[in-house]
Amino acid sequence: MKIKIKPSILNGTIEIPPSKSYSHRAVIAAALAEGGKKSKIDNLKFSVDITTTTDIMENWGAKINREESSLEIIGNGGKVVPKDKYMQCNESGSTIRFLIPVGITSENELIFDGKGKLVDRPLDSYYRIFSEQGIFYKNENGKLPLTVNGKLKAGNYEIDGNISSQFITGLLYALPLLDGDSKLTINKNLESKGYIDLTLEILKLAGIEIVNNDYKSFDIKGNQIYRPFDYTVEGDYSQVAFWIVAGIISANKDNEVKCLHVNKNSLQGDREIIEIVQRMGAKLEISDDYVIVKPSKTKGTVIDISQCPDIGPILTVLGALSEGETRIINGERLRIKESDRITSIKTELNKLGANVSEEGDSLIIKGVDRFNGGVTVSAWNDHRIAMSLAIASTRCEKEIILEEAESVRKSYPHFWDDFVKMGGEIEVIEK
Numbered sequence: 084m085k086i087k088i089k090p091s092i093l094n095g096t097i098e099i100p101p102s103k104s105y106s107h108r109a110v111i112a113a114a115l116a117e118g119g120k121k122s123k124i125d126n127l128k129f130s131v132d133i134t135t136t137t138d139i140m141e142n143w144g145a146k147i148n149r150e151e152s153s154l155e156i157i158g159n160g161g162k163v164v165p166k167d168k169y170m171q172c173n174e175s176g177s178t179i180r181f182l183i184p185v186g187i188t189s190e191n192e193l194i195f196d197g198k199g200k201l202v203d204r205p206l207d208s209y210y211r212i213f214s215e216q217g218i219f220y221k222n223e224n225g226k227l228p229l230t231v232n233g234k235l236k237a238g239n240y241e242i243d244g245n246i247s248s249q250f251i252t253g254l255l256y257a258l259p260l261l262d263g264d265s266k267l268t269i270n271k272n273l274e275s276k277g278y279i280d281l282t283l284e285i286l287k288l289a290g291i292e293i294v295n296n297d298y299k300s301f302d303i304k305g306n307q308i309y310r311p312f313d314y315t316v317e318g319d320y321s322q323v324a325f326w327i328v329a330g331i332i333s334a335n336k337d338n339e340v341k342c343l344h345v346n347k348n349s350l351q352g353d354r355e356i357i358e359i360v361q362r363m364g365a366k367l368e369i370s371d372d373y374v375i376v377k378p379s380k381t382k383g384t385v386i387d388i389s390q391c392p393d394i395g396p397i398l399t400v401l402g403a404l405s406e407g408e409t410r411i412i413n414g415e416r417l418r419i420k421e422s423d424r425i426t427s428i429k430t431e432l433n434k435l436g437a438n439v440s441e442e443g444d445s446l447i448i449k450g451v452d453r454f455n456g457g458v459t460v461s462a463w464n465d466h467r468i469a470m471s472l473a474i475a476s477t478r479c480e481k482e483i484i485l486e487e488a489e490s491v492r493k494s495y496p497h498f499w500d501d502f503v504k505m506g507g508e509i510e511v512i513e514k
């Protein structure tokens with residue numbers, strides 16, 4: 084979809100959508116629970132990624148009743164018996180990396196497929212385990228589809244912590260279901276650590292016991308049983324980041340953007356957005372479950388993005404409109420998301436008139452007063468790039484055309500409705 088976005092001033096109150104990361108985890112844990120009793124998950128939105136995970140868990144034997152923004156699940160008792168061995172993971176890294184090990188906690192032949200950049204996103208950490216355990220797997224040139232045939236064995240596992248935390252989450256979900264005890268050791272630096280906290284929180288809620296040895300290793304007893312639970316998903320810090328930046332860069336100093344469902348005490352790693360923008364000089368009013376953002380003059384800073392990669396693109400927008408230089412460092416993992424987010428955000432913001440360059444895995448951003456706009460930009464089929472450019476458009480002099488605007492459906496399908504509700508002006512040029 085191609086849309087025209089007119090420069091506009093965003094203002095008002097926004098309901099932040101539920102956390103995608105918590106939603107995946109809650110659906111999977113509830114779907115693995117002992118049968119009979121229902122789990123209920125409230126405040127769930129069916130983005131493409133969450134629908135993808137839910138569909139697979141249904142295929143694997145969970146009984147699922149979907150409402151508009153909630154879900155009731157009767158679990159499969161921790162035994163994965165697929166109705167169909169083909170799993171379409173679409174573009175969701177979380178889905179495929181969480182579910183590969185879970186799928187082979189029972190002896191199975193499974194085909195995992197994907198779309199877009201997921202076809203190439205790394206899965207080597209699992210291939211190494213398959214080779215060690217003699218589990219059959221096949222993929223052409225290292226790309227999806229991937230066929231796996233076998234069953235995981237309890238024992239010692241090792242994962243590098245600096246590629247994707249999603250492998251660790253996948254194993255933390257799978258290993259409790261195996262016949263014996265396991266130990267998962269994390270080599271190298273653990274990045275995206277906050278996501279492991281979310282995993283441990285939901286596993287605990289489902290009655291799964293894991294001993295966390297300071298994130299260096301995890302002891303996991305086998306033969307554990309997932310218990311049903313009721314759970315309400317909290318607001319998504321990766322998404323609130325867009326609205327926080329929208330409020331900060333607003334050209335009208337009397338504006339206010341109020342973001343609802345923002346848990347002050349959240350374990351989400353992207354909560355870092357609050358501290359980072361405050362450090363840059365943003366004026367925020369923070370309550371237990373909402374944040375009010377006032378337009379503020381911000382100053383460049385150094386941002387280590389290794390623990391909160393998903394807010395990298397929108398922080399680049401803020402840096403590009405802040406005084407002086409902003410450096411976003413340690414961004415290696417940004418390159419293996421839905422797009423290479425270092426290159427995609429740099430390229431598109433520079434088309435608008437920003438001054439962003441790449442230096443290794445860092446973004447070096449020299450602030451400008453405003454963007455020119457008046458050009459066509461692409462979302463690179465990446466939801467976070469689409470939303471970042473939408474927010475950037477509010478400080479353009481001229482309207483912009485955004486290609487692949489539909490990519491927001493991956494995590495935030497009603498983003499454009501919210502954008503318009505907040506005062507944004509868009510026109511669909513090509514469906």
Ligand SMILES: O=C(O)C1=C[C@@H](OP(=O)(O)O)[C@@H](O)[C@H](O)C1
Nearest residue numbers: 104177247248249275278393416
């Ligand atoms: O576990 C999760 O829910 C996620 C982990 C992160 O990935 P990495 O650990 O690969 O950085 C993040 O980028 C992704 O959007 C969601």
Ligand SMILES: C=C(OP(=O)(O)O)C(=O)O
Nearest residue numbers: 174175176177393420421
């Ligand atoms: C990288 C993301 O998700 P995933 O890894 O689940 O595809 C994201 O939502 O930005």
